[in-house]
Amino acid sequence: MTASPSPVPACPVAPALLALPAGTPADEGLTRLLPVLGDLYRDLHAHPELSMNETRTAAIVAAVLRAQGWEVTEHVGTTGVVGTLTNGEGPTVLLRADTDGLPLAEDTGLPYASTDTAIGPDGGEVPLMHGCGHDHHVTALLGATALYAADRTGWRGTLLAVFQPGEEIAAGARAMVDDGFAERFPRPDVCLGQHVSPLPTGTVALRPGTAMSAADSFRIRLYGAGGHGSQPELAIDPILLGAHVVTRLQSVVSREIAAQDAAVVTVGSFQAGHKENIIPDSAELKVNVRTFDPEVRTRVLAAIERIVRGEAQAAGAPREPEFEPLNAFPLTVNDSDATERVRAALVTVYGEQGVQHMERPLPGSEDFGVFGTTFTCPSVFWMWGGFDPALYEGQDPSQVRPGTPGNHSPRFAPQAEPVIGYGVRGLLAAAAAFHGPEA
Incomplete structure (x- = not known):
């Protein structure tokens, strides 16, 4: 993957x-x-970058941290x-x-909407959008770093402000760890993170234990024997094989997972062949x-x-199917004791009514948990609301309002300054709950 050839x-x-x-x-x-944070947010929103290519964003972050008086290390992972x-x-x-941003065409109508593009991993041009709120995440953390650097009377210890690339492809946290994070920086005693979400501005939601799902994505290549569409008896059709695989995979959750457990299996892409009268040699899921x-x-x-290999054998495939991992997100697990400390701290910001308990783990996924797992220390991750509270009148504020554009939607448009301030x-x-004067 390469960065966009257009001027940065x-x-x-x-930064000053x-x-x-x-x-x-x-x-x-x-x-x-x-x-000023609002201006920075709008600039970051207008200029997203693809995963592991966040060079402009990283340069801005590094310059701001230096102006604030932090010791800065760049190019980590x-x-x-x-x-x-x-x-x-x-x-x-x-x-x-x-x-990082997303390869997504923005449709918010905002005056600072992104029109940027980049060259994607397949060599084609893709649109860019901050459709998951990472521009808010960066801005809020840079606001917090400014305040911590300016007033050091109320806390003791060490802060690590980590601006991580590549979350959308589950590569960035692992890349930073693999780049010697444990040897290059102080070992954290707790890891904290937040994510803007389609909840009302002025509310947060969190839960102890499993907070977000694990996610595994992979490519499956199925092999057949190509031929003319008029003579299927002389071929082995990988499209038919793939169709059986897609159908049979739906039985994994319905027939192999207990009712009290939960899982989702999605075939998001099925590609094979180029012409209607040619049976191809292979198919890809x-x-x-x-x-x-x-x-x-x-x-x-x-x-x-088991199902994929069994269906390939039943079809008489000439080669075993191939499995290629694409990405893997770990479970996001909140430490119970640390979560209670963070919850109590967030009440001082949002009020008792503004801090909601998440009844169930979210089906979305994050690689934030890589840090806590690597350092065997507590982690806490919470959702912070980003949308006009008037949209939620008369309903449970802990529930996403039907019709509200969620993360990864081309119409995802959180509020600016109010959300930044709460973030x-x-x-x-949350940090003061661990290194403040009464921690």
Whole structure:
């Protein structure tokens, strides 16, 4: 994958504007910063970048952190940036934001909507959009880093501000760990992260235990023997084989997974052949699996392989099917004790009514959990609302309003400054629960 050949625009927001004089209290500092953070957010939204190619975003992040007084390390796991700020003895708290956009054509109508494009992994031009809120994540964390650097009287320890690439393809967190993260930076005592979501602005949602599903994506290539469509008896049709596989895979969840468990198996792509009267030699399926329990995951993946190989044998395929992993997201698991500390801290920002309990794990997936798993330390990940509360009047605020464009929608358009303000304050409060004066 290569970056877009078009010129990279300069960021109109000077890094120095996102730094505060020493001793600036948090409330005063956020009031001063919020208009500038809004400008930064709109710029990042207008200029998303593909996973593992976030060079412009990384350069902006690094420049802002340096202006704020952080020790900055660039190019961690390709385009990752890590800021380190130490303020005496105490716990090390890792705060994470992801930086990549999506190959998605924006349809929000916003005046700062993205019109950028890039060259995708297949060599073709793709549209770009921040359709999952990572522009909000970066902006909120840079607001929090400014406030922490300016006022060091209320906390002790070390902060790691991690700006992670490649979340959308489950590659960035692993790449940063594989690039020597454990040897290059202080070991975190807790990892914290948040994600903007289609909930009302001024609310958050979290839960202890499993918070988001694991996800496995892979490509399956099925082999047949090509021939003329008028003489199928002389061929082995991989399209028919693939159709049987697609149908049979739907039985994995309905007939092999217990009713009290949960899993999703999706065939999202089925490609074969080029002409209506030619039986091709092969077919390709792309499959996505979502699970909430490691044992269920093992059972589902084994069943898929068994079914695919069995159907290929039944069809008389001349070659064994091939399986190619595309990406794998781990379970996102919130430590119970740490989650309760974060919940109590978020109440100070959102109020008791604004902090919602997620009744069930989300079927979406994240690679944030790689950090906590790697360092065997507690992790907490929560959802923070980004849409006008008036849209949710008369309904449970913890539930996504029907019709509200969700993450990965081309119409996903969270509010700007109000959401940023809550995101900054949420990160400050959550981190203070572990290294503040009363932690």
